[in-house]
Amino acid sequence: MNALKQYIDLYLANRELIDRGSAGALNALRPAACEALSVATLPRKGSEDYEHTDLSAILSPDFGLNIARRHLAIDPAQSFSCRVPSLSTALFFLTGDTFGAADRARAQLPEGVIVCSLAHAAREYPQLVDRYYGKLAPLSNPLVALNSMLVQDGVFIYVPRGVKVEKPLQLVSILNGEIPMMAVRRLLIVLEEEAEARLLCCDHTQGADTPLLNLQTIEIHAGARSRFDLYELEESSRLTSRLSSLYLAMEADANLLLDGITLFNGRTRNEYHCTLSEPGATLRLLGMGIEDDSRTLDNYTLIRHEAPGCYSDELMKYVVEDNATGAFSGRIYVAPGASKTEAYQANRNMVTTPGARMFSKPQLEIYNDDVKCSHGTAIGQMDEKQLFYMQQRGLSLPVAHTLLKQAFMADVIEGVRLQPLRDRLRMLVDMRFAANSSDHDCNTCAMQEQTDSNA
Amino acid sequence: MLTVKDLHATIGGKEILRGINLEVHPGEVHAIMGPNGSGKSTLSMVLAGNPAYEVTHGEATFRGKNLLEMTPDVRSHEGLFLGFQYPVEIPGVSMVNFMRAAINEKRKYLGEEPMSATEFLKLMREKRSIVDLDSKLASRSVNEGFSGGEKKRNEIFQMAMLEPRLAILDETDSGLDVDALRIVAEGVNKLRTPENATIVITHYQRLLDYIKPQIIHVLYKGRIIKTAGPELALEIEERGFDHIIREAENAEKS
Numbered sequence: 270m271n272a273l274k275q276y277i278d279l280y281l282a283n284r285e286l287i288d289r290g291s292a293g294a295l296n297a298l299r300p301a302a303c304e305a306l307s308v309a310t311l312p313r314k315g316s317e318d319y320e321h322t323d324l325s326a327i328l329s330p331d332f333g334l335n336i337a338r339r340h341l342a343i344d345p346a347q348s349f350s351c352r353v354p355s356l357s358t359a360l361f362f363l364t365g366d367t368f369g370a371a372d373r374a375r376a377q378l379p380e381g382v383i384v385c386s387l388a389h390a391a392r393e394y395p396q397l398v399d400r401y402y403g404k405l406a407p408l409s410n411p412l413v414a415l416n417s418m419l420v421q422d423g424v425f426i427y428v429p430r431g432v433k434v435e436k437p438l439q440l441v442s443i444l445n446g447e448i449p450m451m452a453v454r455r456l457l458i459v460l461e462e463e464a465e466a467r468l469l470c471c472d473h474t475q476g477a478d479t480p481l482l483n484l485q486t487i488e489i490h491a492g493a494r495s496r497f498d499l500y501e502l503e504e505s506s507r508l509t510s511r512l513s514s515l516y517l518a519m520e521a522d523a524n525l526l527l528d529g530i531t532l533f534n535g536r537t538r539n540e541y542h543c544t545l546s547e548p549g550a551t552l553r554l555l556g557m558g559i560e561d562d563s564r565t566l567d568n569y570t571l572i573r574h575e576a577p578g579c580y581s582d583e584l585m586k587y588v589v590e591d592n593a594t595g596a597f598s599g600r601i602y603v604a605p606g607a608s609k610t611e612a613y614q615a616n617r618n619m620v621t622t623p624g625a626r627m628f629s630k631p632q633l634e635i636y637n638d639d640v641k642c643s644h645g646t647a648i649g650q651m652d653e654k655q656l657f658y659m660q661q662r663g664l665s666l667p668v669a670h671t672l673l674k675q676a677f678m679a680d681v682i683e684g685v686r687l688q689p690l691r692d693r694l695r696m697l698v699d700m701r702f703a704a705n706s707s708d709h710d711c712n713t714c715a716m717q718e719q720t721d722s723n724a
Numbered sequence: 725m726l727t728v729k730d731l732h733a734t735i736g737g738k739e740i741l742r743g744i745n746l747e748v749h750p751g752e753v754h755a756i757m758g759p760n761g762s763g764k765s766t767l768s769m770v771l772a773g774n775p776a777y778e779v780t781h782g783e784a785t786f787r788g789k790n791l792l793e794m795t796p797d798v799r800s801h802e803g804l805f806l807g808f809q810y811p812v813e814i815p816g817v818s819m820v821n822f823m824r825a826a827i828n829e830k831r832k833y834l835g836e837e838p839m840s841a842t843e844f845l846k847l848m849r850e851k852r853s854i855v856d857l858d859s860k861l862a863s864r865s866v867n868e869g870f871s872g873g874e875k876k877r878n879e880i881f882q883m884a885m886l887e888p889r890l891a892i893l894d895e896t897d898s899g900l901d902v903d904a905l906r907i908v909a910e911g912v913n914k915l916r917t918p919e920n921a922t923i924v925i926t927h928y929q930r931l932l933d934y935i936k937p938q939i940i941h942v943l944y945k946g947r948i949i950k951t952a953g954p955e956l957a958l959e960i961e962e963r964g965f966d967h968i969i970r971e972a973e974n975a976e977k978s
């Protein structure tokens with residue numbers, strides 16, 4: 270029996286309830302999603318593109334869903350303080366899949382910019398949501414189909430033509446539950462021509478003892494000459510699974526930065542499906558995974574160059590320790606007409622223990638001669654010469670190890686285009702390597718106190 | 725201060741040091757000379773505790789303690805400094821963070837409180853001036869993108885920061901022009917005290933014009949084949965190593 274069945278049954282038995290808790294375009298897509306899912310089989314672990322993620326195992330447990338839209342008693346802003354607080358942002362909260370009221374944050378945004386609950390948007394701005402919802406993420410991806418069948422809310426971000434949002438947007442997402450819970454959430458992000466914005470998503474879990482699943486789909490429409498940075502920072506418990514599918518379409522001369530930072534996690538699968546569909550689009554894709562204990566991180570990236578003169582540059586780095594597993598699969602596709610393409614990809618990994626495993630699979634599919642492409646993969650240990658040099662100057666081996674791991678991530682951190690965030694991230698990474706990760710708890714970690722006293 | 729007795733060491737199963745004897749007292753400056761491949765760098769690495777080398781025989785004591793039992797960082801805390809022939813580049817680790825970690829690790833070992841940020845920066849500034857090291861270099865990654873001369877000056881800067889009791893300087897003079905050589909040598913001289921000692925490993929007489937050693941050793945094929953006063957350096961300058969090697973080989977045969 271396939272792990273999807275329980276979700277299809279859940280949907281068929283609760284269609285009205287689910288629809289009632291949502292609206293418009295989200296409800297309209299459900300039947301098609303259900304149909305797609307009914308004939309879908311989950312890719313097996315080991316199959317193409319899923320070598321290291323067992324979707325069935327992740328989806329099989331009987332997770333609860335909050336389809337009745339019960340209000341969670343907690344006030345996220347009260348119960349939680351994020352570790353990136355020195356950053357001045359327009360701050361929004363998502364608890365499970367429920368968007369928190371955010372009048373104060375919204376007041377800081379320019380006229381015409383929308384940041385709100387996706388279900389609310391489907392009601393209030395149906396023409397906008399109808400136009401963009403479900404247009405990039407295909408139901409042929411079972412994770413997207415599952416998301417589309419069950420999703421009731423999420424976040425809608427809309428930046429109209431020519432508007433620049435100076436203040437970075439920050440979305441703090443919190444998963445919690447007394448029982449195993451699954452949050453199905455959707456982010457729909459639309460940047461019209463020449464629009465500019467930056468979004469920092471901080472994903473946290475509360476309660477380290479409950480299995481939680483975050484099933485999210487993100488769609489980003491980047492209009493001509495728009496500029497957008499998306500930083501996703503995952504700091505979740507070891508019992509958390511995250512299945513994230515991001516779909517991006519870039520129009521002419523759009524300039525995007527996607528940065529996926531996995532600082533703490535359980536089992537994570539991040540998919541990035543990026544299409545550079547018009548000339549001159551520029552994409553920088555950065556990723557960092559710090560995996561120890563028995564955590565696993567699997568990043569799948571597909572960058573499609575469909576138009577001439579586009580540029581993409583991808584850098585993914587992992588530090589894999591203890592019995593952790595890291596996987597990276599990076600595909601670059603250059604269409605026949607996409608001349609003058611520049612596409613670069615690098616995946617560098619530091620594997621520090623015999624029990625730790627790293628799998629790296631670069632794939633280039635190039636159907637045009639007039640391109641500059643390169644890819645490189647390296648899996649290495651720490652450099653003995655560097656370690657001895659540091660020890661000679663008096664650094665103990667653990668301190669030398671920590672410095673080298675921090676240094677290893679320096680270039681990914683440098684890629685952050687928002688200086689306060691860059692500084693903050695450097696500090697979080699330094700602390701991540703310096704501290705014993707088994708002490709980590711999102712709510713009450715020692716790091717939190719450290720940051721506060723430093724602030 | 726340092727006593728080395730019949731020290732043998734191997735790397736990759738190959739015996740490089742074949743019975744080294746050496747005695748260094750506080751206040752002394754020794755020079756170790758010898759042709760390429762003699763084992764000079766190997767000796768310095770073994771004394772500093774590089775785990776790539778295996779000590780197969782002999783002993784080394786430093787200030788009465790068994791040096792060979794100490795990890796490299798403890799040797800450093802005890803006051804042993806090695807100026808590397810090939811200083812290592814560590815991209816992503818800034819000199820400032822590196823030196824702060826080094827100073828504070830040593831203080832921890834000595835049971836002292838960490839140095840305050842202002843105190844530390846003051847110390848950096850003060851020591852940097854000894855070797856004319858650019859403030860920009862100090863904020864960059866360790867040795868990354870440094871010229872050959874800058875790397876060597878950076879070694880002396882770190883030595884100044886750590887104030888070792890025994891400094892072993894492995895070819896700190898090679899690859900330096902005359903000005904850089906003078907800066908490095910003056911740096912070393914400024915740091916000399918009656919309590920500390922220096923071993924300079926060199927090919928050339930020219931460094932010894934600045935740093936005046938009392939004792940000169942010639943190392944050849946893993947052994948010290950001759951030890952004499954400063955006049956030995958002049959002799960080597962004029963006549964090379966060949967006759968010393970021949971002398972030693974003849975002595976061994978007879």
Ligand SMILES: Nc1ncnc2c1ncn2[C@@H]1O[C@H](COP(=O)(O)OP(=O)(O)O)[C@@H](O)[C@H]1O
Nearest residue numbers: 735736738740759760761762763764765766767
């Ligand atoms: N990693 C190594 N593996 C094997 N042999 C080595 C290694 N490093 C140095 N050697 C050998 O050890 C000998 C001494 O080298 P070294 O100590 O660097 O000499 P010196 O510093 O006097 O020029 C040389 O013959 C060199 O080839």
Ligand SMILES: [Mg+2]
Nearest residue numbers: 764765809895
């Ligand atoms: Mg040498």
